[in-house]
Amino acid sequence: MSPVTRVFITGASSGIGAALAAVYAQRGAQLALLGRRQDALQALADSLPGEHRIYAVDVRDRAALHAAAADFLAAGAVDVVIASAGISVGTSTEYPDDFEVFESIIATNLNATVSTFEPFIAPMKKRGRGCLVGIASVAAVRGLPGAGAYSASKAAVKSYCESLRVELCLSGVKVVTLAPGFIRTPMTAGNPYKMPFLMPVERFAQQAVRAIDGGVSYIVLPWQMRWVARLLALVPNRLYDYLAVRRQRKPRQVR
Numbered sequence: 001m002s003p004v005t006r007v008f009i010t011g012a013s014s015g016i017g018a019a020l021a022a023v024y025a026q027r028g029a030q031l032a033l034l035g036r037r038q039d040a041l042q043a044l045a046d047s048l049p050g051e052h053r054i055y056a057v058d059v060r061d062r063a064a065l066h067a068a069a070a071d072f073l074a075a076g077a078v079d080v081v082i083a084s085a086g087i088s089v090g091t092s093t094e095y096p097d098d099f100e101v102f103e104s105i106i107a108t109n110l111n112a113t114v115s116t117f118e119p120f121i122a123p124m125k126k127r128g129r130g131c132l133v134g135i136a137s138v139a140a141v142r143g144l145p146g147a148g149a150y151s152a153s154k155a156a157v158k159s160y161c162e163s164l165r166v167e168l169c170l171s172g173v174k175v176v177t178l179a180p181g182f183i184r185t186p187m188t189a190g191n192p193y194k195m196p197f198l199m200p201v202e203r204f205a206q207q208a209v210r211a212i213d214g215g216v217s218y219i220v221l222p223w224q225m226r227w228v229a230r231l232l233a234l235v236p237n238r239l240y241d242y243l244a245v246r247r248q249r250k251p252r253q254v255r
Contacts, residue, residue: 004079004213008032008072010059010116011085013040015185016135019205020082025050032072034059035085059085059112060104069119077123080212082133083116085109088187090252091149101253102149109153113160121173128172133212134161136179138220141229142240146249154179158218165217174215178208181225192248197224 007024011017013035021031025048033041038056045052053075055068072078086109091098117132124130137154144151158177165175182188182195183204199222211219220226232240 004029006030006032006072006076006078007080007082008034008069008078008116008120009082009084010034010065010112011083012044013037015084015187016180016183016201016204016208017082017084018044019201020084020208021052022048022202023205023209024080025052029079032068032078034065034068059116060107062112062115065112065115066119069116073119073123077127078120078130080131080133081117081120082135082212083113084133084135085112085116086135086187088147088150090146090249092146092252093148095252098149098252105149106153106156109150110156110160113157117164121168124173125168125171130172131174131176131212131215132161132164132168133176133178134158136161136177136218138179138181138225138229138232140179141232142235142244145244145247146252162218176212176216177218178211179218179220179229180204181220181222181228183221190251192251196228197222 007029009017009021009031012021012033021033025031030050031052033045033052034055034057035041036058041054041056045054053072057064057068059065087105089101091102113134134157136158139151140154140158161175161177168175182198183201184198185201188195204221207221220229
């Protein structure tokens with residue numbers, strides 16, 4: 001890829017989004033930092049080298065998200081767009097109240113990925129280059145008990161990004177899907193179960209940016225989880241069910 005100079009990142013308030021922003025800022029890129037928390041975005045922007053734009057937006061608000069994209073595009077072409085906003089909460093179909101939580105997870109993790117990419121595709125196709133980055137998960141490989149909404153949303157992101165990659169493959173626009181395993185972020189801090197191969201978010205961000213630079217279509221990080229994901233895909237349902245049913249579950253969002 002050509003040198004990256006302008007990057008649009010959602011979910012930049014913390015976690016993976018903030019770590020990716022730090023890597024790109026150190027490389028001299030100008031960033032659009034988008035997230036729900038104005039104070040966290042401002043603190044991040046102040047801590048990074050260079051001048052950056054912040055947008056306090058809930059990614060579920062498609063019109064506001066598109067307005068932020070239009071504002072950043074008005075100042076120049078965008079090289080990389082990263083749809084990093086995401087939430088993870090335990091859900092159970094047994095409880096009807098969880099349907100609203102399910103909708104929120106799908107809206108944030110899947111629908112907002114589509115909304116994030118929409119404004120940038122036509123300008124990137126016109127230039128004949130650019131990169132769209134979606135965040136899937138190892139949880140997309142097999143459905144996890146107590147995480148039906150999260151697993152479904154990330155599996156959908158993986159399939160959506162693959163469809164988009166094929167749609168754009170002759171345009172010069174790349175689509176990269178990152179599938180994190182367990183990454184040390186606020187999202188994983190409250191997990192009540194063991195997290196094998198837990199990876200510092202800073203290291204994840206460095207490796208992710210290298211994958212984006214290379215236009216890698218799909219990658220699981222860290223590398224150990226890449227092998228776990230491959231093995232999980234091959235495990236027969238009966239054995240998977242026997243093992244997964246004993247797994248501790250992420251807490252539900254109690255109302």
